[in-house]
Amino acid sequence: TQLLEQSPQFLSIQEGENLTVYCNSSSVFSSLQWYRQEPGEGPVLLVTVVTGGEVKKLKRLTFQFGDARKDSSLHITAAQPGDTGLYLCAGLITGGGADGLTFGKGTHLIIQP
């Protein structure tokens, strides 16, 4: 059973369109991270959300943490070809940081020019 359900798994859209990626769980997370991974490279941290209901913006990317800290979303406005990549959500269940992250399956995003 996947602890973190991420959807969609694959998404291909045209440049300029908007999109949302969802990360859902039945478990409560003390914090949730979003990463972007390029082929053959390690994940790069985009944002960490900690507080229920928290919204963070990173240029055209908007991240939201659900009120109950069980779900999160990533919204990209006016997608660009440079946004192409694998987006991963990952959560920490316990309050301590010394635990491994639980990753979602990832969303393979392709932005076509």
Next chain:
Amino acid sequence: GAVVSQHPSWVICKSGTSVKIECRSLDFQATTMFWYRQFPKQSLMLMATSNEGSKATYEQGVEKDKFLINHASLTLSTLTVTSAHPEDSSFYICSALLAGADTQYFGPGTRLTVL
């Protein structure tokens, strides 16, 4: 800051041999490091948690005698894949936990191919 390196970047070995992968935190000390494995088109799966000066904690289904982890210093953890087989071929990624925070910084990964 918070840079993590891995060596080697890629390795090809024969079945039955052992391979050692290093994970280093370059500009910070990490009492805890993590080892993940990623198969093609899949997400990262946690293999084990490596704590400096103590035994590693392995996730269910990960053989501790096959994947030997040593965290001898605050900046270095090693993963040795012993008696590697083709099914061990994967992308191995480490991360280091920044002390005082709950953010993990990931290395660039090591591509292991076992022939």
